[in-house]
Amino acid sequence: MHEERMERRLAAILAADIAGYSALMGADEARTVRDLKGHQAVVLPMIGEFAGRIIDTAGDGILAEFASVVNAVKCALAIQGTMAERNAAIEPPRRMQFRVGINIGDVVFDDVRIYGDGINVAARLENIAEPGGICISGKVYEEINGRIELASRTSASSSSRTSRGRCVPTACASTASRPPPHCCQTNRPSRCCRSRT
Secondary structure (H helix, E strand, C coil): CCCCCCEEEEEEEEEEEECCHHHHHHHCHHHHHHHHHHHHHHHHHHHHHCCEEEEECCCCCEEEEECCHHHHHHHHHHHHHHHHHHHCCCCHHHCCCEEEEEEEEEEEECCCCEECHHHHHHHHHHHHCCCCEEEEEHHHHHHHCCCCCEEEEEECCCCEECCCCCEECEEEEECCCCCCCCCCCCCCCEEEEEECC
16 A cells, blocks of 8 residues: 655745635625735745745635745745735725734645644734734744844734644734734734834
C-alpha cells in the first residue's frame, strides 16, 4: 500500500480575508464579486513578488507561506497600502479591507497543501486584526523587531489563544494614519504597530 509522503518545515504563514464580506455580498452580490476579482488581480501577484507561495484563495480568503518572516510582513504591509490606495475613491460602505494575520511555525506539507497549528494561529490572528490592519504573533514580532520600520505602542489588552488554549503575545500593524485603539481584543500586553511610511 502506497503511503503519501509528508514533510515538515518552518514557515511564515499569512492568512487574510475581507472584513464584512458577507454583508457586501448581501448588499450587491454581482458588484462584490466583480470588485473582489479586481482587487485579487492586483494583490495576489504581490505575494510572489515577496517570494511567497499562495496555498489557497477560497472565496475572499488568502492563505500564503513565506520562507522569510520579514518578507511576509513586508508583503502584508504592501498589500494593505495598495488596498488603501484602491479604496480611496470608493464610497466607505463598499470598500474592501483585508484583515491579515501572520504567524511563524512548524508546518506539515505535501506537494499541494500545508497543514499544522501554525496555520490555525495565523487564522486566529487574522480574526483579531482590524479591517485594514495586520496582527502578528509574538514570534513574528521578535523576528522583525528592528528589521522593519514600524511605529509602535503598547496595547493594554492583547494576546491570542492557540488551539491548545495558551496565550501568545501578539502585535498589530496598520498602514492607517494611526493604529486602531484596540487592535487586539485580549487580556495580555502586546504591541500595536503601523508602518512609518
